[in-house]
Amino acid sequence: MQDSYRNPWLYGAGWAYLLLVVAALLLPVFYIVYISFNEFGFGARIYTFTFDWYRLIGADTILVASLKWTLALAGAAMITAVPMGLLAAKFYKRTRRKVAFVFLMLSPLFVPADIMGSALLVYFKNLNGIFEGLGDILGVSWFDDWFGLGFITALIGQIIYTVPYAFVLILITMSRYRDQQTEAARGCGATGWQAFWQVEFPQIRVGVFSSLAFVAILSFNEATRTALLKGGFDTFSNVLVAQMLNIGMSGESYAMAGTMTMIAILVIGTILVVTLATAGRAGRKALPKAEPVATAS
Amino acid sequence: MASHPLLRHLAGEDGIRRWAFYVPVAFMVLFFAVPVALTLVWSVFERTIFWMEPGFTLDAYVNFFTSARAENYLFSMIHSAVAVVVAFTIGFPVAVFVRRRVPTAAQHRVILLFIIPFMISELVRVFALRPVLGRNGLLNSLLMKIGITSEPITVILFSNLAVVIGDVVSFLPFMVFAGFLAMEAIERYVFEVCDDLGSNTLRTFKDVIVPLAAPGIFAGSVFIFVNSIGVALVPTILGGPGAVNAGLMVNQAIVALDFPLAMAISAIMMLTLLVLLFIGHRLFDLTKILQPIN
Amino acid sequence: MTSPNETAVEVVDLAKDYGPITALDSVSFSIPRGSYHVLLGPSGGGKTTLLRLIGGFVRPTRGRVLLHGQDVSDAPPNKRPTSMVFQSYALFPHMSVERNVGYGLKLQKMAKEQIREAVDQMLGLVGLEGYNRRMPHELSGGQQQRVQLARSLVLESDILLLDEPLASLDAKLRKDMCIELKRIQEKIGITFIHVTHNQEEAMTIADRIAIIADGRLVEEGSPREVYERPVRRFTADFIGENNIIDGRVTGRNGDRFSIDTGFAEVDVVAVGHDIPTGTEVAISVRSELLQLLRESRAADGRVQTLPATYVEEVYLGLTTLHLVRLPNEIEITVRQISGDMAGSVFQPGQAVQVGWKTAEARLHTE
Known part of the structure; x- marks a missing residue:
């Protein structure tokens, strides 16, 4: 140096x-x-x-059940929030009202968990009332409980929380992509979808995959919004919060925190290793630029 | 087939599919913008035993401003401001160092280091401060071993200090990210000009870096400030008996089934945020933050 | 002029608005089959928009595009007999040269063997034999553009669109590529439509040049026509190094018009024009056709002169520029082969006469 x-x-x-x-x-x-x-x-x-404390977790049926809910929510958040982030990033590129759009997409970051969760809770309760009233007027029960607290409402809360991250990550990878390549593909005879899937997607794959991992982790870690919107079930972090507040710092709660830490580090570590390895490989493959070929005449 | 142009437009090759691009906007408006805006409406509804009904009353606001809540809100704003200053002092130099001294190719990877603490659950990170700051905690045993104190210091945990530490630990990575993003918008030659003109590190920092990076610093600061006021987790886990912030008050109101009050505090919180953003935008033009992704 | 089956492209009243901004304003013209057509104009003038409308990358606000007599106004790019070469960055960076060139054929579900054959042949045509396995980032700028060319040509489209294909290359390479593009076009005989803002590039390759500015088609003609006999004032100002002097028509004698420049009177020949007295006009003379004289020559009608003040000399190697100022403060450039005026050295501030042969000036009414 x-x-x-x-x-x-x-x-x-x-x-x-x-x-x-x-x-x-x-x-x-x-x-x-x-x-x-x-x-x-x-x-x-x-x-x-x-390993006893961890064994205790494995034997705790409440915890195992909560882990299942956590994974279900994380999976559902991944397959909804990431495509939405992708669509949003593509929308950003074509819209003329970029500033307003980014403001809308990123402002959930600035609304704290408890505020967002409470506002959504009251919103869903109201929606439910309106829809049920509508059903009563029409004499059908089909509208009942559309927005009753449960998996879907918890999921909506998590999507609002995670989409900004997916959006930004994909947008950053996409900023290196040139739209001319899509046009070139269209010019080669590709349909809009073929151009996206064969030309654009391979180049923004890193962003999409890392946002999948991000969303999974964020969803896994989320406690406050889920606690307000979940209805009948508990996620892993919900149980941990309850334990910390009620029982205090037990050996089991340390093990639960440990579990969450290790899962997070495992996922992030994998992403970092994969990202750095891909970058390294591309770097090795890059040969010096070839000499210009003499004009064939 | 000479049909109406609009019809042809809609049914064109990429016609219908274009509507998919509006899904995120629709979703964010429906489940984010609308509920957040409606907090203002719900805050003036009449409270019923388990719920609320449409009406107009300022009871919730009267309740807020005549109880200890207003005072608590003010206190949590002061704690949060302290947390912002501490986070800036610790975090922003990291961003400056990475941008100015680390080779360009490695900068992003170095910043990625801060992803690791950020991705570990805030819940766990805040919880983890208990065994560190507590009476028998890591910090106290360290202090006693060095001989700075002979008795464990008990005022660290379950105090305002612990809340500030918790906020800083929770949100510091954001200051580093926002600061780095802001620094990235500054061309490298700016620093070379500073070196060339013989500006020393402190002067460069004060006269050049801070003004140019102001939008990013501001965004990071507002984020930390607002979340320190609004995230109930930190005072719940680390605070003393009276430690309350806006998030916790909302939570308590929900538990007490006083929905108008919860919505009123939320609305006040959102107005605080909007005022801050408005001032910031007036001062620094926050749209500049978007430059790197354009 | 050309019958429909000889017309490659016909655009009728074509217009494109981006919100309140008009990028292209009702352009109509046609391009004959098998010609090398250049769309030339300043940046932001609408030439790229026109090309992208022809290629189907943007949808017109008004008007129609006909390719080989067929209305394709509603067809997406992949349903048009066109293919496009972009300015740069348009190679797929995650595919080798071979896969880039073969991409379009793969979409057509052509057999692998056939694709390989076609790709090899195309790479040969553009002078990149043996580069099959290279990745785009391992190629120089010129090579990348050759690969793009091959990728477009391999589709055997009838019309090739080139959007500033040489803009990112340095001057020397651009010249070589120009000549090669022309050679390839002549060899395969399809229609090339090439957008550029570079005059020299346009002059080198074009069969015909269309000048496009402010969203309109200004003028069209062969390179010689637009250079030597521009009709519009804009063209005269844009192409070559023309000196433009504004004035007013004061009289007419057959094809010969008298123009009052405000400080002197000159005659201009304009065949077939009917310009009433009093019309605001402009005359233009190319800088290399101007002469500097020490004093006014007897006006015999074959030479026109204007009084001027010598400003300075700029030596450029092959040529030397002499800058003079007219009484109305307009600066005039006189370009001479260096050494041609040996002995006639002028001093700054000296009174001189600028002269030209009457037939070499052109009259512009718009």
């Missing part, structure tokens, strides 16, 4: 500071993972390594 007149010590200090900040953010989390493997839990003077 001696290719400039800059002070190498300062450069090193910069890196040290950066890593310190990352470590400070991660250290507490790693500490609870560490505690979660101690047979005697937090605060004990002795440390005996054990």
Whole structure:
């Protein structure tokens, strides 16, 4: 790093500071993972390594059931929010009211979980009332409970929460894509769908896949909106919140937090490794540009 | 087949399919913009025992402003402002360092490091501060080992300090992302000009970087501020007995089945956000943030 | 002029608005089959919009597009007998050269063997034999454009559209590619429609040039016609290095019009024009046809002169520019082969006469 007149010590200090900040953010989390493997839990003077707390989770039927709900919600959020983010990114490219559109798509980030959840809760309750009233007037029960709290309402809450992330991630990968390529494909005889699937999609795949992973994780971690909108079932994080507030810091809650941490790190680690590996491969493949060919005459 | 042009337009090769592109807009309007805007309407509805009914009353607002809630709201705004300043002080230099000193090709990967803490559940990260900040926690045992204190300090956890720490830990990655995005909009030559003119690091930071990155810094700050006021999780898990913020008050009102009050606090919260965004837009033109994705 | 089956492209009253902005305003013209047609004009003038309307990439606000006599106004690009070469970045970066070129044939479900054969043949035509396995990022700019050309040509469309295909290449390479494009077009004999803002490029390759500005078709003709005998003032200003002097018609003698420039009177020949006295007109003379004289020559009617003040000399190697200023403060450029006026050195501020042969000036009424 001696290719400039800059002070190498300062450069090193910069890196040290950066890593310190990352470590400070991660250290507490790693500490609870560490505690979660101690047979005697937090605060004990002795440390005996054990999987017992995790076994306890596996044996807890409530937790296993909640895990199923969590996965179902995450799966449903993935297959709805990501295509919606993709459509939104494509819409952004063609709309003339870009600023207003981006404002609409990103503003959910600025509405805190409890506010958004409560507003949606009241909204759904009202909608339900209106639709039921409509059904009564028409004398049919078909409208009843369309927006009764349950899986669908929880899912809508999660879509609103995750779509902005999917939108931004896909938009960033898409910004490197040139629309001329779509036109070139159309010119080669491709239909609109063929041009998208064979030419555009392979180039924005990274964005789509990482937003799938993002949405999965965000959905998995989400607790507040789901708690307000879910109706009868509990997700994993719902149970964890309840445990922390009611029982306090039990060994089991450490293990639950540990589980959530490890799943998150596993998914993010996979994405990072795959992304960096793909980038590395592309870099190795890039040969120096060939000499221009002499004009054939 | 000479049909009406509009009909041909709709039935054209990519006619019907074009309507799919309006799905996200429709969804966001229907399930985001409308419910958030309606909080204002519901906040003046009449409260009934389990629900509410259409009407016009300012009871909820009277209730808010004449109880401890208004004071609590103000306090949570102060805590949040502190959290913003701390997050900026810690996070923004990271963004500046990465943009200015790290080789261009590696910048995005370095910023990706902050994805890891961001992607671990906020719930877990906030919860994890308990064993660190608590009486027998990591911090206290460290302080006692070094000899700074002989007795564990008990005021750290379950206090306003813990709430501020929790907010900073929760939202710091956003300051780094927003700051980096803002820095990315600044051309590299700007820094070279600064070096050339002999501007020192502090002056460059104050006179060049901060003004140019202002929209991004502002967006990151508003995000942290609003979420610190509105996310109930942090005071619930880390705060002392009286620790309350807007999010928690809304939550408590919902549990108490006082829906108009919950909606009134939500509406006040949203108005706070809109005022902030309006001021920010007036000062820095927030549309500049969109440059990198254009 | 041309019968329908000899017309490759016919556009009728074609217009395109983008919201309040009019990109193209009621253009009608036709392009004969097998010609190399260049759409030339300043950026933002509507020439690319016209090309994209022909290719079906944008839908016209009004008007019709006929390709080989068939109305294709409602057909998407893949249903038109056209293919397009773009400015740059239009190769599929995730496909090799071979797959890029063969993409269109694959969509037509052609057999793999046949595709390979056609691709090899095309790569040969554009001078890229053996580049089959290269990825786009391993090619230089010129090579990428050749691959694009091959990808379009392999489809055997009847009309090839080229949207500023050489704009991203450096000057030397652009010249070579120009000559090669022309060679390829002559060899395969299909219609090429080429959009550019570069005059030299247009002059080099075109059979015919259409000048497009402000969303309108300004003028059309062979390169020689638009260079030597532009009809419109705009064309004279845009093509070549013309000096334009505004004036008013004061009299007429057969095909010869007297023009009052405000400080002197000159005669211009305009055959077949009927311009009433008092009309605002402009005359244009190319800079290389102007002469600098020390004093006014006897007006014998074959030469016209205007008084001027010498400003400065700019030496450019092959040619030298002499800048002079007319009494109305308009600056005039006189271009001479360097050394032609040896001995006649002028001093800045010196009074001179600018002269030209009467037949070499053109009269523009619009």
